[in-house]
Amino acid sequence: MKLLITADIHMGRIPSVGELPGLTGVSAWKKVVDAAIEHDVDALILVGDVVDDDDLWFSVYGHILDGLDRLDEAGIRVFGVAGNHDSAVFARLSVDFPSLTILGRGGSWERVEFDGIELVGWSFPQSTVTGNPFDRFVKTDSSKLSLGLLHTDLGGGRSGYAPTRIDDFTNSGVDLWMLGHIHKPGKVDSAEVYYCGSPFGLDRNETGAHGAYLVTSENRIRWDRIERIELAPYRFESVTVELQNEENRDEVRRRITGELRELTREADRTLFIRLNLRGVVDQRLLGRDLLEGDERYIALFTLPNGTIYLDRVYDHETMPPLDxxxxxxxxxxxxxxxxxxxxxxxxxxxxxxxxxxxxxxxxxxxxxxxxxxxxxxxxxxxxxxxxxxxxxxxxxxxxxxxx
The missing domain is CATH 1.10.225 (NK-Lysin)
Structure with a gap:
């Protein structure tokens, strides 16, 4: 049993890079579909916010159906839950495409058996939900290997996005939970709870590798492997440069480019770099003209598989020289x-x-x-x-x- 699991694709929203040819509001979806077929998975699992807004129906509908058709031809089932951004559009899609199964429509928990495992899910009934979905969760004694799906603000307190607590998941009796809503991927504490993250970083705050999870069970007794695979053709990164009281602007620029040049040794794809300048420097050297040009991103280095771009907007926590x-x-x-x-x-x-x-x-x-x-x-x-x-x-x- 092999599953590809992702969330927060936000179809219709173009990542704020502006420099990559061919990058559109549906590029991440196409890449996810490609990955599911390439890895020959049994099912693609979507954990909410696949579409950025319910009002984008016409602009994304055809692209979604194209992807679902390709998955159907490859024998790949599709399961999902709705998030706060696509609470209405997912329900409409499941009517038009029977191979797409949406769990928990209307804000009710639902369990579905698929090829010897049990999927457990809950969907947003509307864009805002202030109550904890686990208030109506019923634990069962099923012996089947289980996977839980939920779009939620874990630890969100009074959040309007289905707030939950970590204890809700650890006490649920479900073997593995995959979550949506937070765009940074990773495991939550020591529990078998993971945020999928967004498959493509959508803006400079979504740093690091982005992709999907490949989850495997050899015998449907336990989940044997939970692997992150990188899908985005670029990354947003933040790089700290320590300034050392450089005497003029050219010296500051040389310090910056010297640090960034180190990235070319290991970078395997396009990088969009946001600088964080620290250390000691004459504050007059950090004016608007420090990073020349009118474009938001400066193409600094060319790589075999991409380009290193420098964001002209930078942060700094520098100190003036001491007397x-x-x-x-x-x-x-x-x-x-x-x-x-x-x-x-x-x-x-x-x-x-x-x-x-x-x-x-x-x-x-x-x-x-x-x-x-x-x-x-x-x-x-x-x-x-x-x-x-x-x-x-x-x-x-x-x-x-x-x-």
Missing amino acids: LEEIARGSGPAALLAKKILDPDSMRRLAESYGELEKASYRAGAYQPLTASYGDEEEALKIAKEQALLVLQSLMNQVEGTR
Whole structure:
């Protein structure tokens, strides 16, 4: 038994990248259908919000039916539950296409047997549900391997999107739960509960790999494998760059491109990078012109399988440079540290201590398999000063916080 499980496709909504040719509001759906056929699954499971809005009926209807026709020809059944975005459109689709089975229509729990397993599901009856669906859940003593499907705001408290608690799932008697609504995929705590995530990242907040889950049972006694497969041809990523008091804008740009160049070694698809600048820098260097151009994304590096794009909108948590001489004229720990930073002999002794610690770490048992690669004295001095400045900045922040 092999199932492909996904949610939150949001057909009709185009991912906010704007740079990939051929990317449309139905690209993710087509990729999901392709994956189901490629992996020769027994069923495709859809856990809500397949369509972005009930009003998009005409723009997505034909594409959905094309996909369902392809799945039917491949002998793949389709099961699902409705989410808050497509509470009405799914019910209409199941009337037109008998191979599509929607569980729990009208906000009632429903159990369906399929090829020796039991599917358990509940669908949104309308776009907003403030009650917990488990308030009406009835636990059974079925001996069949079970899979639960629910579009829900787990831990959502007073949410309007079918809020639930983790205990609802662990006490349900269902072997595995696959959820929709949250677009970040992954397991929830230690329970057998997973959020499918969106198959394609829809905006810059949906970082990391996106795809679907391939779930397998060899003998229908237990779920043997729960694997994530990546489907999206791109990723949104956030990259932090530490600035080190660069003197001009060109130096800042070189620091950024140097960090991003490292990504080209491992990237296997197009990346859309949002910068988070940290460290110390003259704030005047971070103006609107830091990342040139008028387009939202700058094509920075070309890869064998895509492009690295840099988002011209960036975040920063930087600090202005410290006036060491002014601080050293004061009193207290900050003044003492500033004096040491200004004293070449003190910094050299600190760098020597750092170098000894680095060598000792390579001699430690846990790191002996590593090839020792010690930095030179200049590198050690640079690191020592950077760390001392970070400590000094922290001290100054504490002083400011007490005023």
